[in-house]
Amino acid sequence: MKEKFYNYIQQLQDTITSKLEAVDGKATFQEDLWKRPEGGGGRTRVIENGAIFEKGGVNISAVHGELPKAMQSYFNVNDCDFFACGLSLVLHPKNPMVPTVHANWRYFEMYDKQGAIIDSWFGGGQDLTPYYLFEEDATHFHSICKRACDGHNPDFYSDYKKKCDDYFYNAHRVEARGIGGLFFDYCKAKDDFSMEDWYHFVTEVGDCFLEAYVPIVEKRKKLPYTQENRNWQEIRRGRYVEFNLVHDKGTLFGLKTNGRIESILMSLPPTVQWKYDHYPEPGSEEEKLLNVLKNPKDWV
Numbered sequence: 001m002k003e004k005f006y007n008y009i010q011q012l013q014d015t016i017t018s019k020l021e022a023v024d025g026k027a028t029f030q031e032d033l034w035k036r037p038e039g040g041g042g043r044t045r046v047i048e049n050g051a052i053f054e055k056g057g058v059n060i061s062a063v064h065g066e067l068p069k070a071m072q073s074y075f076n077v078n079d080c081d082f083f084a085c086g087l088s089l090v091l092h093p094k095n096p097m098v099p100t101v102h103a104n105w106r107y108f109e110m111y112d113k114q115g116a117i118i119d120s121w122f123g124g125g126q127d128l129t130p131y132y133l134f135e136e137d138a139t140h141f142h143s144i145c146k147r148a149c150d151g152h153n154p155d156f157y158s159d160y161k162k163k164c165d166d167y168f169y170n171a172h173r174v175e176a177r178g179i180g181g182l183f184f185d186y187c188k189a190k191d192d193f194s195m196e197d198w199y200h201f202v203t204e205v206g207d208c209f210l211e212a213y214v215p216i217v218e219k220r221k222k223l224p225y226t227q228e229n230r231n232w233q234e235i236r237r238g239r240y241v242e243f244n245l246v247h248d249k250g251t252l253f254g255l256k257t258n259g260r261i262e263s264i265l266m267s268l269p270p271t272v273q274w275k276y277d278h279y280p281e282p283g284s285e286e287e288k289l290l291n292v293l294k295n296p297k298d299w300v
Contacts (some may be wrong), residue, residue, distance in 0.1 A: 001107065001122070002062075002085060002107060005107040005199065006060075006085045006107075006276040008085065008203055008206070009060045009085065009105065009206075010043075010060060012087055012206050013043065013058055013059075013060050013087055014209070016058050016208070016209065016210060017029045017045050017047075017289070018056050019210050019214065020047065020058070021047070021050060022092070023214060023217060024047065024050040024271070025050075025052070026050045026052075026053045027047050027049060027053065027279050028047065028247050029045040029046060029058065030047070030048075031043065031045050032044045032045075032156070034260050034263070035168045035259070036063050036065075036258065036259070036260070037063040037064035038066070038098065038257075039063060040061065040062050040063035040065070041061065041063070041276050042059060042061030042062065042263060043059070043061075044059045044187075044262070044266065045057065045058045045059065045189075046059065046266055048270070050094075050098075051179070052093055052094065052095070052098070052217060052221050053091055053092065053093055054092050054093060054094040054269070054270055054271075055255075055269060055270045056089070056090060056091035056092060056268035057088075057089060057192070057262050057263070057267065058089040059087065059266065060087045060088075060104055061084075061085060061086065061258070061260075062085035062087075062258065064084070065082070065084075067110065068256055068258075069256055070254055070256045071140055071196035071253070075110070077118075077247070079112075079113060080110050080111060080112065081112075081115075082110050083109045083111075084109075084253075084257075085106065086105060086106030086107065087103075087104065087105050087106075087206070088103070088106075088250065088267075088278045089101075089102065089103050089246075090102045090266070090267040091213075091220040092270065093201045094196075095220065095225055096131045096225050096229040096230055096232065096233035097131070097132055097220040097221075097225055097229075098216070098217055098220045098221055098224040099130035099137065099177070100128075100131075100237075100240065100269070101125075101127055102126065102127055102267070103124070103125070103126035103205045103206075103209050104123075104124050104125065104250060105122075105123075105124035105125075105133065106122070106123050106124055107120070107121075107122050107123075107206065108120065108123070117207050119188075119209040120195065121185070121186045121190075121198075122199070122201075122202045123184060123185035124182075124185075124202055124205065125160065125164055125205070126145065126181045126183060126205065126212065126213075127168050127181035127182070128141045128178050128180070128213075128216075129177055129178050129182070130178065130235040130289065131289070132218065132285055132286075133288055133289045133291060135220070135299075137220070138218045138297075138299045139183060139214070139271070139296055139299045140215065141179075141216065141262065142161070142180075142181065142298045142300045143299075143300050144174065144208050144212035144213060145157065145161070145181050145182050146161075146195070146206070146300050147239045148204045148205045148207075148208040149182070149201075149205075151194075159184075160166075160182040160183055160184045161180060161182060161298075163184065163185075164181050164182055164183035165296040166185045168180065170184030170239055170242055170243050170247070170262075171247070172242070172246070173221065174245075175238060175239070175290065175293040175294050176296055177239065177240060177243045177293075178293070179292060179296075179299070181294075181298060182205060183213055187202070189247040197284070201272040202266055222239075232271060232280070232286050234273040235274070235275055235278055236271050237271070237273075238269075238272045238274045238285065239274060240254060240269060241269070241272055242283055244267055244268065252262060253266075262296075
């Protein structure tokens with residue numbers, strides 16, 4: 001399974017970066033190949049200062065070795081080895097009318113010292129972080145997510161949509177990071193749903209990413225905006241940074257397993273503001289967004 005899924009994410013990285021370069025029309029992805037001293041490595045691709053994308057990354061990695069003590073405590077295991085691979089992407093457009101997007105699809109195995117697999121699971125998801133709320137965009141994104149789920153289990157979309165709302169939540173701000181999507185983790189073989197079934201589900205979600213996001217980019221990329229719109233975008237980007245550095249398990253895992261810092265932190269936006277005690281004007285488009293972030297909606 002690990003070879004099969006790693007082959008998949010290699011191909012998916014190629015597909016996604018090729019399409020995003022075509023959409024941007026100006027910038028291309030810079031590629032870095034890196035190795036992890038303890039085992040494994042990855043292929044980082046970053047785009048910057050494009051016509052559409054101010055900064056973005058589409059990264060794959062496959063790392064292995066002894067599970068660090070901190071992670072052994074987290075998983076409540078002793079003296080284990082691990083393998084983890086995945087694709088992680090974040091795109092920060094320049095135009096505040098175009099939403100930021102994040103996605104991740106991953107596979108994990110743990111082994112005893114004899115090399116036998118003692119646990120394995122899939123995880124991942126994708127979520128949208130707009131700065132200005134276009135409800136039809138939210139509906140489109142969620143509709144594609146739901147379609148990818150429905151062929152595998154009628155409960156998947158509602159379950160993973162709620163988990164996404166719960167996970168991408170800045171508890172210290174009492175607001176969601178964005179308008180959600182899907183989030184699933186610890187997807188293990190059980191009952192009549194095998195690891196092969198999980199593979200088909202996760203790869204269908206991965207395959208639908210471009211269809212979920214690119215039409216929104218195309219629709220909003222030429223909308224006019226002001227410096228005030230940019231200021232609001234950068235204030236909201238600050239909330240994005242707060243989530244990634246305070247709450248995100250993927251960031252924590254990368255830091256605890258001696259991952260490549262540049263690849264882990266490529267998700268951070270290039271320009272950010274933190275204004276003291278900032279609140280949007282009552283009745284404004286900015287307040288409209290904030291109200292939804294404080295009260296997640298069902299979009300489909």
